[in-house]
Amino acid sequence: MANFCAIRPANDAASLELSIWCAALLPAIAGSNHTVATDLYASAAVRRAVERAFANIRCVLFFGHGTETELLGARDAALVDGLNIAQARGAIFISIACSSASVLGRNAIENGVESYLGFSGPFAWVARDPDNRFQPATCRGILGMLEGMTTGAATQTMGEAFTEVVDFYLSGAGQGTTNSAFGYLTAFWDRQHLLLLGNRNAVL
Numbered sequence: 409m410a411n412f413c414a415i416r417p418a419n420d421a422a423s424l425e426l427s428i429w430c431a432a433l434l435p436a437i438a439g440s441n442h443t444v445a446t447d448l449y450a451s452a453a454v455r456r457a458v459e460r461a462f463a464n465i466r467c468v469l470f471f472g473h474g475t476e477t478e479l480l481g482a483r484d485a486a487l488v489d490g491l492n493i494a495q496a497r498g499a500i501f502i503s504i505a506c507s508s509a510s511v512l513g514r515n516a517i518e519n520g521v522e523s524y525l526g527f528s529g530p531f532a533w534v535a536r537d538p539d540n541r542f543q544p545a546t547c548r549g550i551l552g553m554l555e556g557m558t559t560g561a562a563t564q565t566m567g568e569a570f571t572e573v574v575d576f577y578l579s580g581a582g583q584g585t586t587n588s589a590f591g592y593l594t595a596f597w598d599r600q601h602l603l604l605l606g607n608r609n610a611v612l
Contacts, residue, residue: 409441409442409443410442410443410466410467410612411442411443411445411464411465411466411467412437412442412443412444412445412446412465412466412467412468412469413444413445413446413447413448413461413462413465413467413468413469414430414431414433414434414444414446414447414448414449414469414471415448415453415458415461415468415469415470415471415472415479415487415488416430416431416447416448416449416450416453416469416470416471416472417448417449417450417453417472417473417480417481417482417487418449418450418453418472419450419472419473419481419482419483420473421535422473422535423471423472423473425535425536425537426471426472426504426505427449427450427471427472429471429504429543429546429547430469430471430504431449432543432547433469433547433550433551434447436551436554437554440554440555442554442612445461445465446461446465448461451482453472453481453482453487454481454482454485454487455481455485455486455487455492458487458488458492459492459495462492462495462496462499463495465496465499466498466499466500466612467499467500467501467502467553467612468496468499468500468501468502469502469504469550470487470488470501470502470503470504470505471504471505472504472505473505473506474503474505474506474507474508474512474526474531475506475507475508476507476508476510476511476512477489477490477508477511477512477515478508478512479503479505479508479512480505488512489512490512490515490519493512493515493516493519493521494519494520494521496516496521497519497520497521498520498521498522499521499522500521500522500523500525500553500559500610500612501513501516501521501523501524501525501526502525502526502550503524503525503526503527504526504527504531504546505526505527505531506527506529506530506531507527507528507529507530507531508526508527509524509525509526509527509528509601509603509605510528510529510603512524512526513526513528513603513605514605516605516606517605517606521606522606522607522610523559523604523605523606523607523608523610524604524605524606525549525559525562525563525602525603525604525605526603527598527601527602527603528601528603529597529600529601530597530601531598531601532594532597532598533546533594533595533598534587534590534591534594538587539576539582539585539587539591541572541573541576541577541582541591541595542573542594542595542598544569545566545569545570545572545573545595545598546566546569546598548565548566548569549561549562549563549564549565549566549569550562552565553611553612554612556611556612557611558608558609558610558611559604559606559607559608559609559610559611560604560608560609563602563604563608566602567599567602570595570596570598570599570602571595571599573591573595574592574595574596574599576591577589577591577592577595578592
């Protein structure tokens, strides 16, 4: 059984939508003999609370805004950066946010985080996901981990899921729709920038 920490600042429309995706995972976590030890939502997602939540945690789920070096909360305040990432040592860290795998992810591994799954560039999707493609693709690998999938297999599964979104908009039922061009481009971009660092064989 693994302890999870969910961090979902929901401080604007985009991060609010991502926080809803994260919230949808929480019942599945609890139903898979795992525990949501902490759910830091909206104003509860402050740096001090994040650092407290990192203690003895197995998996961190961050859904919100990021930069190459930080994961952000309200007013662009850094919730996680190179100064406190070591407090999540030993954990699997999953960041559904822009760009953080490029620098922060490497800092995380250097400071004892076991695996860091995120994106090396901006993370994008069709707003409000009207075709219900991006949320399932983004979360598929995480759901797989609840059933015993390794971080490496989960990353591969997510990549395959984004490929399915590409195909949906490029040549499938989404072809020629209002969202087809942007949907195809963003899914392709997300697939290209999905990045796993650290132990590919880590499990919950």
